[in-house]
Amino acid sequence: xxxxxFTLVLIGMASLMTTGYCLGQDLxxxxxxxxxxxxxxxxxxxxxxxxxxxxxxxxxxxxxxxxETRGSKNIFPxxxxxxxxxxxxxxxxxxxxxxxxxxxxxxxxxxLAKPQQVxxxxxxxxxxxxxxxxxxxxxxxxxxxxxxxxxxxxxNENTTYNLTAINGTxxxxxxxxxxxxxxxxxxxxxxxxxxxxxxxxxxxxxxxITNAENVSIDNGIGEVGLSGSKMISPDSSxxxxxxxxxxxxxxxxxxxxxxxxxxxxxxxxxxxxxxxVRGTGSILSWNVTDADYVSxxxxxGEVAGNSSKEVIGEEDTTYILxxxxxxxxxxxxxxxxxDDTAYxxxxxxxxxxxxxxxxxxxxxxPDFPISETSIYGYARWGDDAQTILKIGPREGGKxxxxxxxxxxxxxxxxxPRDTLSIWAEAFDPWNPMTDVIIEPVLGTSQxxxxxxxxxxxxxxxxxxxxxxxxxxRPRFSLVIDCNGRDYGxxxxxxxxxxxxx
Numbered sequence: 001x002x003x004x005x006f007t008l009v010l011i012g013m014a015s016l017m018t019t020g021y022c023l024g025q026d027l028x029x030x031x032x033x034x035x036x037x038x039x040x041x042x043x044x045x046x047x048x049x050x051x052x053x054x055x056x057x058x059x060x061x062x063x064x065x066x067x068e069t070r071g072s073k074n075i076f077p078x079x080x081x082x083x084x085x086x087x088x089x090x091x092x093x094x095x096x097x098x099x100x101x102x103x104x105x106x107x108x109x110x111x112l113a114k115p116q117q118v119x120x121x122x123x124x125x126x127x128x129x130x131x132x133x134x135x136x137x138x139x140x141x142x143x144x145x146x147x148x149x150x151x152x153x154x155x156n157e158n159t160t161y162n163l164t165a166i167n168g169t170x171x172x173x174x175x176x177x178x179x180x181x182x183x184x185x186x187x188x189x190x191x192x193x194x195x196x197x198x199x200x201x202x203x204x205x206x207x208x209i210t211n212a213e214n215v216s217i218d219n220g221i222g223e224v225g226l227s228g229s230k231m232i233s234p235d236s237s238x239x240x241x242x243x244x245x246x247x248x249x250x251x252x253x254x255x256x257x258x259x260x261x262x263x264x265x266x267x268x269x270x271x272x273x274x275x276x277v278r279g280t281g282s283i284l285s286w287n288v289t290d291a292d293y294v295s296x297x298x299x300x301g302e303v304a305g306n307s308s309k310e311v312i313g314e315e316d317t318t319y320i321l322x323x324x325x326x327x328x329x330x331x332x333x334x335x336x337x338x339d340d341t342a343y344x345x346x347x348x349x350x351x352x353x354x355x356x357x358x359x360x361x362x363x364x365x366p367d368f369p370i371s372e373t374s375i376y377g378y379a380r381w382g383d384d385a386q387t388i389l390k391i392g393p394r395e396g397g398k399x400x401x402x403x404x405x406x407x408x409x410x411x412x413x414x415x416p417r418d419t420l421s422i423w424a425e426a427f428d429p430w431n432p433m434t435d436v437i438i439e440p441v442l443g444t445s446q447x448x449x450x451x452x453x454x455x456x457x458x459x460x461x462x463x464x465x466x467x468x469x470x471x472x473r474p475r476f477s478l479v480i481d482c483n484g485r486d487y488g489x490x491x492x493x494x495x496x497x498x499x500x501x
Contacts, residue, residue: 028055028087033096035083041105043131045076048083048098055087077102106132106165106172113176118155119184119249126151126161126176133165133172155180185212185244190253192240198290199261200326205230205240212244234259264291264323269332276313277342278500279415284309284319284334291323313338343412345478345496349388351406352478354379358397365399388493401478412474415500418466423495425459440478466498
Protein backbone atom coordinates (compact mmCIF):
# COMPACT_ATOMS: atom_id res chain seq x y z
CA UNK A 1 0.00 0.00 0.00
CA UNK A 2 2.81 2.35 0.82
CA UNK A 3 4.63 1.80 -2.44
CA UNK A 4 1.51 2.57 -4.44
CA UNK A 5 0.93 5.95 -2.88
CA PHE A 6 4.54 7.00 -3.44
CA THR A 7 4.30 6.36 -7.15
CA LEU A 8 1.20 8.57 -7.54
CA VAL A 9 2.94 11.54 -5.97
CA LEU A 10 5.81 11.41 -8.41
CA ILE A 11 3.46 11.29 -11.36
CA GLY A 12 1.64 14.47 -10.11
CA MET A 13 4.81 16.46 -9.74
CA ALA A 14 5.96 15.67 -13.22
CA SER A 15 2.66 16.95 -14.67
CA LEU A 16 3.02 20.36 -13.00
CA MET A 17 6.50 20.90 -14.26
CA THR A 18 5.44 20.23 -17.77
CA THR A 19 2.95 23.10 -17.61
CA GLY A 20 5.61 25.38 -16.15
CA TYR A 21 3.99 25.60 -12.78
CA CYS A 22 6.11 25.80 -9.65
CA LEU A 23 4.77 25.15 -6.22
CA GLY A 24 4.46 28.33 -4.12
CA GLN A 25 4.20 30.90 -7.03
CA ASP A 26 1.14 32.08 -8.99
CA LEU A 27 0.86 32.97 -12.65
CA UNK A 28 0.91 36.71 -13.61
CA UNK A 29 -2.42 38.53 -13.37
CA UNK A 30 -3.55 41.10 -16.00
CA UNK A 31 -5.51 43.60 -13.93
CA UNK A 32 -6.39 45.83 -16.95
CA UNK A 33 -5.59 46.13 -20.66
CA UNK A 34 -7.71 48.77 -22.45
CA UNK A 35 -7.79 51.12 -25.43
CA UNK A 36 -9.62 54.45 -25.56
CA UNK A 37 -11.25 54.59 -28.00
CA UNK A 38 -11.36 51.20 -29.67
CA UNK A 39 -12.80 52.55 -32.93
CA UNK A 40 -11.10 55.49 -34.67
CA UNK A 41 -10.70 57.19 -38.01
CA UNK A 42 -7.42 56.87 -39.84
CA UNK A 43 -5.05 59.46 -38.41
CA UNK A 44 -6.53 59.52 -34.93
CA UNK A 45 -4.78 58.17 -31.88
CA UNK A 46 -5.73 55.78 -29.11
CA UNK A 47 -4.59 55.70 -25.53
CA UNK A 48 -3.42 52.19 -24.71
CA UNK A 49 -3.13 51.46 -20.94
CA UNK A 50 -2.31 48.40 -18.89
CA UNK A 51 -1.68 47.09 -15.38
CA UNK A 52 -0.17 43.67 -14.55
CA UNK A 53 0.64 41.98 -11.24
CA UNK A 54 3.18 39.24 -10.37
CA UNK A 55 5.04 39.48 -13.67
CA UNK A 56 8.79 39.47 -14.23
CA UNK A 57 8.56 40.38 -17.91
CA UNK A 58 5.81 42.18 -19.87
CA UNK A 59 5.61 42.85 -23.59
CA UNK A 60 2.96 44.34 -25.89
CA UNK A 61 2.93 43.70 -29.61
CA UNK A 62 3.00 45.39 -31.99
CA UNK A 63 4.73 48.73 -31.38
CA UNK A 64 5.47 48.73 -27.63
CA UNK A 65 7.53 45.59 -26.89
CA UNK A 66 9.01 45.51 -23.36
CA UNK A 67 7.03 47.69 -20.92
CA GLU A 68 6.67 48.34 -17.21
CA THR A 69 4.03 46.59 -15.09
CA ARG A 70 1.83 49.67 -15.28
CA GLY A 71 1.63 52.41 -17.93
CA SER A 72 -0.07 54.08 -20.88
CA LYS A 73 0.90 55.10 -24.40
CA ASN A 74 -0.62 57.28 -27.11
CA ILE A 75 -0.52 55.32 -30.40
CA PHE A 76 -1.57 56.11 -33.99
CA PRO A 77 -2.59 52.78 -35.55
CA UNK A 78 -2.92 52.88 -39.33
CA UNK A 79 -4.99 49.71 -39.75
CA UNK A 80 -7.21 47.39 -37.74
CA UNK A 81 -4.85 46.05 -35.10
CA UNK A 82 -4.91 43.36 -32.39
CA UNK A 83 -2.64 44.30 -29.53
CA UNK A 84 -1.31 41.31 -27.52
CA UNK A 85 -0.02 41.64 -23.98
CA UNK A 86 2.20 38.83 -22.67
CA UNK A 87 3.10 38.65 -18.98
CA UNK A 88 5.67 36.12 -17.71
CA UNK A 89 7.17 34.92 -14.48
CA UNK A 90 9.02 31.80 -13.38
CA UNK A 91 5.76 29.91 -12.95
CA UNK A 92 4.55 30.55 -16.50
CA UNK A 93 2.98 33.19 -18.72
CA UNK A 94 -0.39 34.64 -19.53
CA UNK A 95 -1.68 36.68 -22.50
CA UNK A 96 -4.47 39.19 -23.21
CA UNK A 97 -5.71 40.48 -26.59
CA UNK A 98 -7.24 43.88 -27.49
CA UNK A 99 -8.80 44.75 -30.87
CA UNK A 100 -8.74 48.31 -32.31
CA UNK A 101 -10.73 49.16 -35.44
CA UNK A 102 -9.42 51.85 -37.86
CA UNK A 103 -11.99 53.21 -40.30
CA UNK A 104 -11.64 55.39 -43.39
CA UNK A 105 -13.64 58.33 -42.02
CA UNK A 106 -13.40 62.03 -40.89
CA UNK A 107 -13.16 62.92 -37.23
CA UNK A 108 -13.66 66.49 -35.95
CA UNK A 109 -11.86 66.13 -32.66
CA UNK A 110 -12.19 69.76 -31.58
CA UNK A 111 -14.18 72.82 -32.66
CA LEU A 112 -14.78 75.36 -29.89
CA ALA A 113 -14.56 79.03 -28.92
CA LYS A 114 -12.73 80.36 -25.88
CA PRO A 115 -14.47 82.05 -24.23
CA GLN A 116 -17.92 81.04 -25.51
CA GLN A 117 -19.37 84.44 -24.54
CA VAL A 118 -17.73 87.86 -24.90
CA UNK A 119 -18.63 91.49 -24.54
CA UNK A 120 -19.33 93.41 -27.71
CA UNK A 121 -16.07 94.43 -29.32
CA UNK A 122 -14.03 91.90 -27.34
CA UNK A 123 -12.14 88.97 -28.83
CA UNK A 124 -12.46 85.21 -28.60
CA UNK A 125 -10.35 82.41 -30.08
CA UNK A 126 -11.79 79.65 -32.28
CA UNK A 127 -9.80 76.40 -32.11
CA UNK A 128 -10.20 73.26 -34.24
CA UNK A 129 -8.62 69.87 -34.89
CA UNK A 130 -9.74 67.61 -37.76
CA UNK A 131 -8.45 64.15 -38.73
CA UNK A 132 -8.95 62.39 -42.05
CA UNK A 133 -9.96 65.41 -44.14
CA UNK A 134 -8.28 66.76 -47.26
CA UNK A 135 -10.07 70.11 -47.04
CA UNK A 136 -11.37 72.08 -44.06
CA UNK A 137 -13.36 75.32 -44.26
CA UNK A 138 -15.05 77.65 -41.75
CA UNK A 139 -17.77 80.06 -42.84
CA UNK A 140 -18.32 83.75 -41.89
CA UNK A 141 -15.42 84.90 -44.07
CA UNK A 142 -12.78 82.71 -42.42
CA UNK A 143 -12.47 80.36 -45.42
CA UNK A 144 -10.20 77.36 -45.94
CA UNK A 145 -7.90 76.51 -43.04
CA UNK A 146 -5.38 73.86 -42.02
CA UNK A 147 -6.60 70.67 -40.37
CA UNK A 148 -5.44 72.02 -37.00
CA UNK A 149 -5.30 75.66 -35.97
CA UNK A 150 -6.82 78.68 -34.22
CA UNK A 151 -7.97 82.19 -35.15
CA UNK A 152 -8.92 85.27 -33.15
CA UNK A 153 -12.31 86.84 -33.85
CA UNK A 154 -14.12 89.94 -32.59
CA UNK A 155 -17.59 89.55 -31.20
CA ASN A 156 -20.05 92.17 -32.38
CA GLU A 157 -23.23 90.03 -32.32
CA ASN A 158 -24.25 86.43 -31.66
CA THR A 159 -22.70 84.38 -34.48
CA THR A 160 -22.76 80.67 -35.39
CA TYR A 161 -19.64 79.33 -37.10
CA ASN A 162 -19.84 76.16 -39.23
CA LEU A 163 -16.86 73.91 -39.93
CA THR A 164 -16.96 71.58 -42.94
CA ALA A 165 -14.41 68.77 -43.39
CA ILE A 166 -14.19 66.91 -46.74
CA ASN A 167 -12.31 63.87 -47.99
CA GLY A 168 -13.57 62.71 -51.37
CA THR A 169 -17.19 61.77 -50.87
CA UNK A 170 -16.88 61.89 -47.09
CA UNK A 171 -18.17 65.06 -45.40
CA UNK A 172 -18.33 65.93 -41.75
CA UNK A 173 -19.71 69.08 -40.09
CA UNK A 174 -19.54 70.81 -36.74
CA UNK A 175 -20.72 74.18 -35.46
CA UNK A 176 -20.36 76.52 -32.51
CA UNK A 177 -22.03 79.75 -31.43
CA UNK A 178 -20.17 82.74 -30.05
CA UNK A 179 -22.53 84.65 -27.76
CA UNK A 180 -22.15 88.44 -27.48
CA UNK A 181 -23.42 90.31 -24.43
CA UNK A 182 -24.50 93.76 -25.60
CA UNK A 183 -24.79 94.97 -22.02
CA UNK A 184 -21.07 94.73 -21.41
CA UNK A 185 -18.97 97.80 -20.59
CA UNK A 186 -17.15 99.33 -23.56
CA UNK A 187 -13.86 101.25 -23.58
CA UNK A 188 -14.32 103.89 -26.26
CA UNK A 189 -10.71 105.01 -25.72
CA UNK A 190 -7.92 104.84 -23.15
CA UNK A 191 -4.91 106.92 -24.21
CA UNK A 192 -1.72 108.53 -22.92
CA UNK A 193 -0.50 111.74 -24.58
CA UNK A 194 3.21 111.12 -23.91
CA UNK A 195 4.12 107.43 -23.84
CA UNK A 196 7.84 108.31 -23.50
CA UNK A 197 8.89 110.82 -20.85
CA UNK A 198 11.97 111.78 -18.87
CA UNK A 199 11.88 111.12 -15.15
CA UNK A 200 10.20 114.05 -13.41
CA UNK A 201 8.15 115.02 -16.48
CA UNK A 202 4.38 114.67 -16.77
CA UNK A 203 2.05 112.70 -19.02
CA UNK A 204 -1.73 112.63 -19.16
CA UNK A 205 -4.05 109.61 -19.19
CA UNK A 206 -7.52 110.11 -20.72
CA UNK A 207 -10.46 107.73 -21.09
CA UNK A 208 -14.12 107.34 -22.04
CA ILE A 209 -16.18 104.30 -20.90
CA THR A 210 -19.80 103.31 -21.58
CA ASN A 211 -22.18 100.75 -19.98
CA ALA A 212 -20.13 100.53 -16.79
CA GLU A 213 -21.07 100.91 -13.14
CA ASN A 214 -17.49 101.09 -11.88
CA VAL A 215 -14.24 102.22 -13.51
CA SER A 216 -10.81 102.09 -11.89
CA ILE A 217 -7.16 102.55 -12.89
CA ASP A 218 -4.35 100.79 -11.05
CA ASN A 219 -0.93 102.07 -9.88
CA GLY A 220 -2.35 104.36 -7.24
CA ILE A 221 -5.03 106.16 -9.29
CA GLY A 222 -8.03 104.15 -8.06
CA GLU A 223 -11.71 104.65 -8.88
CA VAL A 224 -12.50 107.24 -11.58
CA GLY A 225 -15.49 108.50 -13.52
CA LEU A 226 -16.75 107.11 -16.82
CA SER A 227 -14.70 109.73 -18.63
CA GLY A 228 -11.89 112.02 -17.62
CA SER A 229 -8.14 112.61 -17.56
CA LYS A 230 -5.36 112.31 -15.01
CA MET A 231 -1.89 113.87 -14.87
CA ILE A 232 0.78 111.33 -13.98
CA SER A 233 4.51 111.55 -13.22
CA PRO A 234 5.87 108.03 -12.61
CA ASP A 235 9.44 107.54 -11.38
CA SER A 236 9.95 104.47 -13.59
CA SER A 237 8.33 102.79 -16.58
CA UNK A 238 4.85 101.53 -15.71
CA UNK A 239 1.80 99.91 -17.34
CA UNK A 240 -1.49 101.57 -16.41
CA UNK A 241 -4.52 99.24 -16.57
CA UNK A 242 -8.08 100.49 -16.66
CA UNK A 243 -10.87 98.12 -15.53
CA UNK A 244 -14.56 98.73 -16.27
CA UNK A 245 -17.37 96.53 -14.92
CA UNK A 246 -21.16 96.50 -14.75
CA UNK A 247 -21.24 93.94 -11.95
CA UNK A 248 -21.56 90.97 -14.31
CA UNK A 249 -19.09 91.61 -17.08
CA UNK A 250 -15.81 93.51 -17.18
CA UNK A 251 -13.35 94.79 -19.75
CA UNK A 252 -9.76 96.04 -19.42
CA UNK A 253 -7.21 97.99 -21.43
CA UNK A 254 -3.56 98.88 -20.86
CA UNK A 255 -1.22 101.74 -21.69
CA UNK A 256 2.52 101.84 -21.02
CA UNK A 257 4.47 104.95 -20.04
CA UNK A 258 8.22 104.60 -20.56
CA UNK A 259 10.28 106.68 -18.14
CA UNK A 260 13.85 107.54 -19.11
CA UNK A 261 16.59 108.71 -16.77
CA UNK A 262 18.37 110.46 -19.63
CA UNK A 263 20.23 113.60 -18.69
CA UNK A 264 19.80 116.76 -20.77
CA UNK A 265 22.23 117.19 -23.64
CA UNK A 266 23.93 120.48 -24.48
CA UNK A 267 24.58 120.18 -28.20
CA UNK A 268 26.53 123.41 -28.36
CA UNK A 269 27.24 126.59 -26.36
CA UNK A 270 29.42 129.18 -28.09
CA UNK A 271 30.44 132.84 -27.95
CA UNK A 272 31.09 134.50 -31.32
CA UNK A 273 33.39 136.29 -31.48
CA UNK A 274 35.19 134.84 -28.51
CA UNK A 275 37.49 137.89 -28.31
CA UNK A 276 35.97 141.35 -28.38
CA VAL A 277 37.06 144.94 -27.93
CA ARG A 278 36.05 146.28 -24.55
CA GLY A 279 32.51 147.62 -24.71
CA THR A 280 31.51 145.67 -27.83
CA GLY A 281 29.21 142.71 -28.14
CA SER A 282 29.51 138.95 -28.57
CA ILE A 283 26.63 136.57 -29.37
CA LEU A 284 26.06 133.65 -26.99
CA SER A 285 24.30 130.79 -28.83
CA TRP A 286 23.13 127.46 -27.44
CA ASN A 287 21.13 124.36 -28.37
CA VAL A 288 19.88 122.03 -25.61
CA THR A 289 17.68 118.90 -25.77
CA ASP A 290 15.77 116.87 -23.14
CA ALA A 291 15.87 119.67 -20.57
CA ASP A 292 13.05 120.95 -18.37
CA TYR A 293 14.89 124.19 -17.68
CA VAL A 294 17.95 126.04 -19.03
CA SER A 295 19.71 128.98 -17.41
CA UNK A 296 22.88 131.08 -17.83
CA UNK A 297 24.70 132.81 -15.00
CA UNK A 298 25.92 136.45 -14.82
CA UNK A 299 22.32 137.67 -14.36
CA UNK A 300 21.04 136.28 -17.66
CA GLY A 301 18.77 133.76 -15.90
CA GLU A 302 16.37 131.22 -17.40
CA VAL A 303 16.33 130.97 -21.19
CA ALA A 304 14.76 128.88 -23.95
CA GLY A 305 16.41 125.60 -24.94
CA ASN A 306 17.51 126.87 -28.35
CA SER A 307 18.27 130.57 -28.59
CA SER A 308 20.93 133.29 -28.53
CA LYS A 309 21.70 136.50 -26.66
CA GLU A 310 24.10 139.41 -27.12
CA VAL A 311 26.40 140.25 -24.22
CA ILE A 312 28.73 143.23 -23.91
CA GLY A 313 32.36 142.48 -23.04
CA GLU A 314 33.81 144.73 -20.35
CA GLU A 315 36.18 142.14 -18.86
CA ASP A 316 37.18 138.54 -19.48
CA THR A 317 34.09 136.48 -18.58
CA THR A 318 33.24 132.78 -18.52
CA TYR A 319 29.53 132.10 -18.91
CA ILE A 320 28.11 128.84 -17.50
CA LEU A 321 25.00 127.31 -19.08
CA UNK A 322 23.06 124.85 -16.87
CA UNK A 323 20.47 122.44 -18.30
CA UNK A 324 18.43 120.23 -16.00
CA UNK A 325 15.62 117.72 -15.69
CA UNK A 326 14.54 115.23 -13.04
CA UNK A 327 17.58 113.07 -13.80
CA UNK A 328 20.04 115.85 -12.96
CA UNK A 329 21.95 118.82 -14.35
CA UNK A 330 24.65 119.26 -16.97
CA UNK A 331 26.75 122.37 -17.63
CA UNK A 332 28.83 123.89 -20.42
CA UNK A 333 31.07 126.97 -20.50
CA UNK A 334 31.75 129.69 -23.08
CA UNK A 335 34.47 132.28 -22.47
CA UNK A 336 34.68 135.81 -23.86
CA UNK A 337 38.10 137.50 -23.76
CA UNK A 338 38.22 141.30 -23.76
CA ASP A 339 40.97 143.12 -25.69
CA ASP A 340 41.95 146.71 -24.87
CA THR A 341 43.07 147.34 -28.45
CA ALA A 342 40.18 148.79 -30.44
CA TYR A 343 42.26 149.20 -33.61
CA UNK A 344 45.91 148.51 -34.40
CA UNK A 345 47.29 150.56 -37.27
CA UNK A 346 50.50 148.54 -37.47
CA UNK A 347 48.72 145.17 -37.64
CA UNK A 348 46.19 146.52 -40.17
CA UNK A 349 48.66 148.48 -42.34
CA UNK A 350 48.38 146.23 -45.36
CA UNK A 351 44.59 146.75 -45.40
CA UNK A 352 44.83 150.56 -45.66
CA UNK A 353 44.74 152.54 -48.93
CA UNK A 354 48.24 153.98 -49.56
CA UNK A 355 49.19 156.85 -51.91
CA UNK A 356 51.71 159.65 -52.29
CA UNK A 357 50.79 163.35 -52.51
CA UNK A 358 53.36 165.64 -54.14
CA UNK A 359 52.65 169.26 -55.07
CA UNK A 360 48.95 168.66 -54.32
CA UNK A 361 48.82 165.80 -56.84
CA UNK A 362 47.89 162.27 -55.86
CA UNK A 363 50.08 159.42 -57.01
CA UNK A 364 49.07 155.81 -56.37
CA UNK A 365 51.58 153.50 -54.75
CA PRO A 366 51.86 149.80 -55.55
CA ASP A 367 50.17 147.43 -53.12
CA PHE A 368 51.46 147.37 -49.59
CA PRO A 369 53.64 145.85 -48.05
CA ILE A 370 56.09 146.37 -50.94
CA SER A 371 54.94 149.70 -52.33
CA GLU A 372 57.82 151.39 -54.04
CA THR A 373 58.57 153.82 -56.87
CA SER A 374 61.72 155.62 -57.84
CA ILE A 375 59.90 158.97 -57.89
CA TYR A 376 57.31 158.94 -55.15
CA GLY A 377 58.95 156.92 -52.42
CA TYR A 378 57.36 153.92 -50.74
CA ALA A 379 55.78 152.54 -47.55
CA ARG A 380 56.44 148.97 -46.48
CA TRP A 381 56.43 146.45 -43.64
CA GLY A 382 59.67 146.67 -41.69
CA ASP A 383 62.30 143.99 -41.56
CA ASP A 384 61.95 143.88 -37.79
CA ALA A 385 58.66 142.26 -36.91
CA GLN A 386 55.52 144.23 -36.10
CA THR A 387 56.65 147.65 -37.36
CA ILE A 388 55.77 149.82 -40.31
CA LEU A 389 58.76 151.45 -42.00
CA LYS A 390 57.63 154.59 -43.84
CA ILE A 391 60.07 156.08 -46.34
CA GLY A 392 58.79 159.40 -47.56
CA PRO A 393 58.69 160.84 -51.10
CA ARG A 394 60.56 163.78 -52.51
CA GLU A 395 60.78 167.12 -50.73
CA GLY A 396 57.43 168.70 -50.06
CA GLY A 397 55.54 165.44 -50.47
CA LYS A 398 53.52 163.19 -48.19
CA UNK A 399 52.78 159.49 -47.93
CA UNK A 400 49.25 158.87 -46.72
CA UNK A 401 47.70 155.64 -45.43
CA UNK A 402 43.88 155.89 -45.40
CA UNK A 403 42.48 153.35 -42.88
CA UNK A 404 38.89 154.56 -43.03
CA UNK A 405 37.39 151.84 -45.18
CA UNK A 406 39.09 149.05 -43.20
CA UNK A 407 37.94 150.47 -39.87
CA UNK A 408 34.36 150.69 -41.07
CA UNK A 409 34.49 147.11 -42.36
CA UNK A 410 35.75 145.91 -38.97
CA UNK A 411 32.88 147.63 -37.19
CA UNK A 412 35.00 150.07 -35.23
CA UNK A 413 33.26 153.02 -33.62
CA UNK A 414 34.78 155.88 -31.61
CA UNK A 415 34.10 155.41 -27.91
CA PRO A 416 34.61 158.05 -25.17
CA ARG A 417 37.21 155.74 -23.59
CA ASP A 418 39.37 155.51 -26.72
CA THR A 419 42.97 156.78 -26.66
CA LEU A 420 45.37 157.04 -29.61
CA SER A 421 48.77 155.74 -28.54
CA ILE A 422 51.92 156.44 -30.64
CA TRP A 423 55.49 155.21 -30.54
CA ALA A 424 57.67 156.29 -33.50
CA GLU A 425 61.10 157.56 -34.46
CA ALA A 426 62.65 159.33 -37.48
CA PHE A 427 66.01 158.60 -39.03
CA ASP A 428 68.00 160.01 -41.95
CA PRO A 429 71.64 159.02 -42.23
CA TRP A 430 72.24 161.71 -44.88
CA ASN A 431 70.72 164.77 -43.27
CA PRO A 432 70.50 165.06 -39.49
CA MET A 433 68.25 168.10 -39.77
CA THR A 434 65.39 166.22 -41.42
CA ASP A 435 62.02 166.24 -39.59
CA VAL A 436 58.92 164.13 -40.17
CA ILE A 437 55.43 164.98 -38.92
CA ILE A 438 52.98 162.25 -37.95
CA GLU A 439 49.47 163.61 -38.40
CA PRO A 440 46.68 161.24 -37.39
CA VAL A 441 43.62 162.91 -38.90
CA LEU A 442 39.92 162.44 -38.04
CA GLY A 443 37.98 163.45 -41.10
CA THR A 444 39.17 166.95 -41.91
CA SER A 445 40.34 167.70 -38.34
CA GLN A 446 43.88 166.96 -37.36
CA UNK A 447 44.12 165.26 -34.02
CA UNK A 448 46.30 167.40 -31.81
CA UNK A 449 49.00 167.62 -30.91
CA UNK A 450 51.00 166.96 -34.07
CA UNK A 451 54.35 165.46 -33.32
CA UNK A 452 57.59 166.65 -34.95
CA UNK A 453 60.12 163.85 -34.94
CA UNK A 454 63.72 164.90 -35.51
CA UNK A 455 66.64 162.68 -36.22
CA UNK A 456 68.64 162.26 -33.06
CA UNK A 457 65.76 163.31 -30.81
CA UNK A 458 64.09 160.82 -28.41
CA UNK A 459 61.36 158.74 -30.04
CA UNK A 460 57.79 159.93 -29.72
CA UNK A 461 55.83 157.88 -27.14
CA UNK A 462 52.57 159.70 -26.45
CA UNK A 463 48.85 159.13 -26.06
CA UNK A 464 46.01 161.36 -27.19
CA UNK A 465 42.40 160.99 -25.97
CA UNK A 466 39.72 160.59 -28.63
CA UNK A 467 36.87 161.25 -26.18
CA UNK A 468 35.87 164.52 -27.82
CA UNK A 469 35.32 162.67 -31.09
CA UNK A 470 33.03 159.98 -29.57
CA UNK A 471 30.12 159.17 -31.85
CA UNK A 472 31.79 160.60 -34.96
CA ARG A 473 32.26 158.50 -38.02
CA PRO A 474 35.74 156.93 -37.92
CA ARG A 475 37.81 158.49 -40.71
CA PHE A 476 41.48 157.94 -39.92
CA SER A 477 44.48 158.69 -42.09
CA LEU A 478 48.13 158.42 -41.22
CA VAL A 479 50.18 161.24 -42.87
CA ILE A 480 53.98 161.26 -43.08
CA ASP A 481 54.92 164.78 -44.11
CA CYS A 482 58.38 165.13 -45.67
CA ASN A 483 60.13 168.50 -45.86
CA GLY A 484 63.67 167.28 -46.10
CA ARG A 485 66.08 166.48 -48.91
CA ASP A 486 65.35 165.30 -52.41
CA TYR A 487 65.49 161.57 -51.54
CA GLY A 488 62.85 161.86 -48.86
CA UNK A 489 62.68 161.08 -45.16
CA UNK A 490 62.22 157.88 -43.10
CA UNK A 491 60.09 157.13 -40.04
CA UNK A 492 59.81 153.88 -38.13
CA UNK A 493 56.39 153.39 -36.53
CA UNK A 494 56.44 150.55 -34.01
CA UNK A 495 53.21 151.27 -32.16
CA UNK A 496 50.14 153.13 -33.32
CA UNK A 497 46.94 151.88 -31.64
CA UNK A 498 43.56 153.01 -30.47
CA UNK A 499 43.26 151.69 -26.92
CA UNK A 500 39.97 151.41 -25.07
CA UNK A 501 40.42 151.60 -21.29
